[in-house]
Amino acid sequence: MSMHIGRCWLDNQKQQLISDEGQIWQLDHTELAVISCLLNNRDKVVSRQTLYVYFNGDNKQLQLNPIIHKLHRFIGPKDATLLEVVGVQGYLLHGRKPPRSQLNASPYQAIPLLAYSMVVVVIALLIFWLLPKIDDIEVSFDNVYEQQITTDYGQTLTLQVFPHDKDQVNKVVNNSDHLQEQLLTCKHIPWQMIGYAISSDTSMIHFVLMKNNNKIPEYRNIKLFQHELNICAINSAWLTEVGICG
Numbered sequence: 001m002s003m004h005i006g007r008c009w010l011d012n013q014k015q016q017l018i019s020d021e022g023q024i025w026q027l028d029h030t031e032l033a034v035i036s037c038l039l040n041n042r043d044k045v046v047s048r049q050t051l052y053v054y055f056n057g058d059n060k061q062l063q064l065n066p067i068i069h070k071l072h073r074f075i076g077p078k079d080a081t082l083l084e085v086v087g088v089q090g091y092l093l094h095g096r097k098p099p100r101s102q103l104n105a106s107p108y109q110a111i112p113l114l115a116y117s118m119v120v121v122v123i124a125l126l127i128f129w130l131l132p133k134i135d136d137i138e139v140s141f142d143n144v145y146e147q148q149i150t151t152d153y154g155q156t157l158t159l160q161v162f163p164h165d166k167d168q169v170n171k172v173v174n175n176s177d178h179l180q181e182q183l184l185t186c187k188h189i190p191w192q193m194i195g196y197a198i199s200s201d202t203s204m205i206h207f208v209l210m211k212n213n214n215k216i217p218e219y220r221n222i223k224l225f226q227h228e229l230n231i232c233a234i235n236s237a238w239l240t241e242v243g244i245c246g
Contacts, residue, residue, distance in 0.1 A: 003039045005093070006079030010035060017074060025074050030054050034067050038093040047090040149180055151189065159183070160195035185236040186245035194244065209244065
């Protein structure tokens, strides 16, 4: 006697589950009992407790799970919907594939040519409408402290500080003055703009460096982590080590 699960069938006498491709799963007594129970109760929910009777010892769920997973894999992705996990209740083996909802439909399903054309037209109109507005988009920061620094060798450098909040604004001036003093001790600064921000818990300073390389902007990010960081601890030696100074 043989019983089918999709394109596989169960041979009770040989204790084998056989696929239409000729693959054979040689079942032990427990695997055969579980699969036979599901087959004999097709289109009905079989509780986990019902299946636990085929197992000995503790952790019966841990013994059952591998059999269910292996059965899912063996019947293949095309027939995987035949075996359904019904929440905490148990398992349901369908006699035939349940109808798929639109949400479960394949993402590769073809759409009508008219619908596709309408989508293309809508996207084109959106692009046509947005392009003239791109130049009008501006990004601004409310709390930016900016200084222009001129070195002894005539280089002009922009120093920008981005306070985390308004409470940091008062500290920014002192911090920037110290950093400016250290930058002026550098023999060379290869950057045209140096910006930095201190995290709210003062554990990190994030530097953003920018220069134009053949009219192409080049950026570098440097992050300094330390408990209760103080920018006043930064000196010219550290600036040279990380490449802020040349």
